[in-house]
Amino acid sequence: xxxxxxxxxxxxxxxxxxxxxxxxxxxxxxxxxxxxxxxxxxxxxxxxxxxxxxxxxxxxxxxxxxxxxxxxxxxxxxxxxxxxxxxxxxxxxxxxxxxxxxxxxxxxxxxxxxxxxxxxxxxxxxxxxxxxxxxxxxxxxxxxxxxxxxxxxxxxxxxxxxxxxxxxxxxxxxxxxxxxxxxxxxxxxxxxxxxxxxxxxxxxxxxxxxxxxxxxxxxxxxxxxxxxxxxxxxxxxxxxxxxxxxxxxxxxxxxxxxxxxxxxxxxxxxxxxxxxxxxxxxxxxxxxxxxxxxxxxxxxxxxxxxxxxxxxxxxxxxxxxxxxxxxxxxxxxxxxxxxxxxxxxxx
Numbered sequence: 001x002x003x004x005x006x007x008x009x010x011x012x013x014x015x016x017x018x019x020x021x022x023x024x025x026x027x028x029x030x031x032x033x034x035x036x037x038x039x040x041x042x043x044x045x046x047x048x049x050x051x052x053x054x055x056x057x058x059x060x061x062x063x064x065x066x067x068x069x070x071x072x073x074x075x076x077x078x079x080x081x082x083x084x085x086x087x088x089x090x091x092x093x094x095x096x097x098x099x100x101x102x103x104x105x106x107x108x109x110x111x112x113x114x115x116x117x118x119x120x121x122x123x124x125x126x127x128x129x130x131x132x133x134x135x136x137x138x139x140x141x142x143x144x145x146x147x148x149x150x151x152x153x154x155x156x157x158x159x160x161x162x163x164x165x166x167x168x169x170x171x172x173x174x175x176x177x178x179x180x181x182x183x184x185x186x187x188x189x190x191x192x193x194x195x196x197x198x199x200x201x202x203x204x205x206x207x208x209x210x211x212x213x214x215x216x217x218x219x220x221x222x223x224x225x226x227x228x229x230x231x232x233x234x235x236x237x238x239x240x241x242x243x244x245x246x247x248x249x250x251x252x253x254x255x256x257x258x259x260x261x262x263x264x265x266x267x268x269x270x271x272x273x274x275x276x277x278x279x280x281x282x283x284x285x286x287x288x289x290x291x292x293x294x295x296x297x298x299x300x301x302x303x304x305x306x307x308x309x310x311x312x313x314x315x316x317x318x319x320x321x322x323x324x325x326x327x328x329x330x331x332x333x334x335x336x337x338x339x340x341x342x343x344x345x346x347x
Contacts (some may be wrong), residue, residue: 042071042165043127052139057112057146065104067136068094071127079124080104087119087137112150114143131328145171145232152208154241159331160212166204167237177229179206186221187237188214190255209241216245216332218252245332246277254308256319256341262312269306269337271321278302279329288321288339290314308339
């Protein structure tokens, strides 16, 4: 009986010691984590919003947001993102030591949409309490002279189509300025101007004619206008659309998305007749390394599938190129399908 009593007493002593050790471990871990938390960077911006006020269309404006590392460890600027392509941002340094200052330089393009505008820049840091800082750019855009509409879309048109669309001058100074010349990047887009308006319609100062010779496929052309305005001496306008031929192509461009190194990816291009015209594929080539191509005949003369495989050996940072398909059709002797994608970076 005394032997059993001694055994229990010994066990109690061991349990007490184990409990004391565990408590000590927890205390040490707590102080270690507290010390680690106190030894951290801290980003502090003097201001997170800048208002440019009233600005003229298409102006490029610069501003620098200043910040300080008020913490006790190195501050790292991990990434900077803007909400649109009209705003670019860059850090003066990616590493800021404790007590030191840095800048986020921002370039803002005012664009040509009238009225108040607001854009955001997000700065990602290693500050545990402020991992994503939002910076704001504001402006009130004054549009002095633009075209209305800002772009012309001819939509899908069959080969040989001739179609006309119109535009006019718009803005605060539309009555004070005139177009002196217009230049088209395409021989198949004809541009004419009339100060009083075609058909005596002031909403039809500019006339665009899509000519029958425009090649099959998608097009995006640029029109440049010279004006008498003292500040807006040139205006640019984009014309786009698609000329359809006897061969339908789906899709017009192919994305591999984010590519995992060492992993093959498969995509397909489908070709078929849009009418009773027959065609055959003469060749299929690619400008992209490690892209394997094969042609499958679904119905001879009317339907084909091009199989495209990006094999496991592809090791470039991105895919950017085309697959060229040649046919015996005189209206579509060559078809280009663009491919793109980006390789995932390995840590």
